[in-house]
Amino acid sequence: MTEESADRADALFHALADRTRRDILRRVLAGEHSVSALAAKYDMSFAAVQKHVAVLEKAGLLTKRRSGREQLASGDVEAVRSVASMLTELEQVWRGRIARIDVLIASDPDQEE
Amino acid sequence: MTEESADRADALFHALADRTRRDILRRVLAGEHSVSALAAKYDMSFAAVQKHVAVLEKAGLLTKRRSGREQLASGDVEAVRSVASMLTELEQVWRGRIARIDVLIASDPDQEE
DNA sequence: ACAACGTACAACCAGTCGGTTGTATATTTG
DNA sequence: CAAATATACAACCGACTGGTTGTACGTTGT
Numbered sequence: 001m002t003e004e005s006a007d008r009a010d011a012l013f014h015a016l017a018d019r020t021r022r023d024i025l026r027r028v029l030a031g032e033h034s035v036s037a038l039a040a041k042y043d044m045s046f047a048a049v050q051k052h053v054a055v056l057e058k059a060g061l062l063t064k065r066r067s068g069r070e071q072l073a074s075g076d077v078e079a080v081r082s083v084a085s086m087l088t089e090l091e092q093v094w095r096g097r098i099a100r101i102d103v104l105i106a107s108d109p110d111q112e113e
Numbered sequence: 114m115t116e117e118s119a120d121r122a123d124a125l126f127h128a129l130a131d132r133t134r135r136d137i138l139r140r141v142l143a144g145e146h147s148v149s150a151l152a153a154k155y156d157m158s159f160a161a162v163q164k165h166v167a168v169l170e171k172a173g174l175l176t177k178r179r180s181g182r183e184q185l186a187s188g189d190v191e192a193v194r195s196v197a198s199m200l201t202e203l204e205q206v207w208r209g210r211i212a213r214i215d216v217l218i219a220s221d222p223d224q225e226e
Numbered sequence: 227a228c229a230a231c232g233t234a235c236a237a238c239c240a241g242t243c244g245g246t247t248g249t250a251t252a253t254t255t256g
Numbered sequence: 257c258a259a260a261t262a263t264a265c266a267a268c269c270g271a272c273t274g275g276t277t278g279t280a281c282g283t284t285g286t
Contacts, residue, residue: 006132009132009135010130010131010132013126013127013129013130014126014127014130014273016126016130017123017126017127017129017130018123018273018274019119019122019123020274022122022203025203026203026206029203029204029206029207029210030206030207030209030210031210031213034232034233035232035233035234036231036232036233044274044275044276045275045276045277046232046233047233047234047235047275047276047277047278048274048275048276050233050234050235051235051273051274051275052274054234068232068283068284069231069232069233069282069283069284070231070232070233070283071232071233071234075203075207077204077207080200080203080204080207081200081204083200084197084200084201084204087193087194087196087197087200088197090135090138090139090142090188090193091142091190091193091194091197093139093142093143094142094143094188094190094193096143097142097143097144100144127243131243131244133244147262147263148262148263148264149261149262149263157244157245157246158245158246158247159262159263160245160246160247160248160263160264160265161244161245161246163263163264163265164243164244164245164265165244167264181253181254181262182252182253182254182261182262182263183253183261183262183263184262184263184264
């Protein structure tokens with residue numbers, strides 16, 4: 001469980017660690033786009049864009065739906081939220097540190113002000 | 114501006130895309146740790162851990178403070194929040210899509226139902 | 227039927243990543 | 257001063273990344 005959730009986190013952050021993929025994700029969160037429609041937006045080969053889409057799909061950030069000969073990609077906002085929740089969890093760890101410091105200060109009267 | 118903020122986003126997500134680095138970040142968000150204290154926690158060389166710390170530092174997720182011969186690393190919660198805000202911004206893009214769909218349905222009376 | 231379109235995937239390449247070992251430089255301690 | 261400790265960094269290595277081109281296959285439109 002912990003092992004595969006780490007795998008998933010690795011895949012999610014890795015997928016987001018490329019500006020082209022973040023831009024693709026932005027577009028498909030705004031609405032469905034075919035792979036070739038996406039490819040037309042970037043100064044690189046169709047195959048390169050198709051691989052970026054595949055990375056986003058494997059990470060679960062995007063799903064595809066067949067429509068005739070086109071593959072329509074759509075962003076998955078739940079996956080985006082799951083990444084955000086990992087970060088707020090980290091933030092909670094930090095809050096714990098602050099709480100501990102506060103306790104220390106409160107229990108130790110000869111502290112500054 | 115846009116170019117360097119993309120660089121920063123690349124660095125942040127890349128730094129987070131490794132489970133060892135996420136674990137280090139968790140520890141240094143909870144409290145200060147020297148590099149060697151961190152290295153002792155992992156089954157890899159000191160140099161490997163030192164490089165992970167350097168990646169987190171370059172991304173701005175962690176800062177170091179000298180204390181004698183030790184370097185004490187501390188997590189920067191503001192950097193974590195900045196990543197979270199990038200994700201909520203993506204979520205806003207998605208909300209825009211939903212809002213547009215709602216408008217379409219409202220303005221088109223001959224819809225299902 | 228056939229030409230054009232949309233997609234997927236394999237093979238390849240230069241560059242980067244995550245790890246190693248080894249060496250150099252401060253700092254503390256005896 | 258000398259020994260031990262804490263850190264930084266260079267060089268190296270196998271694996272992976274992000275890009276390319278080429279090929280194959282299903283779907284559309286004439």
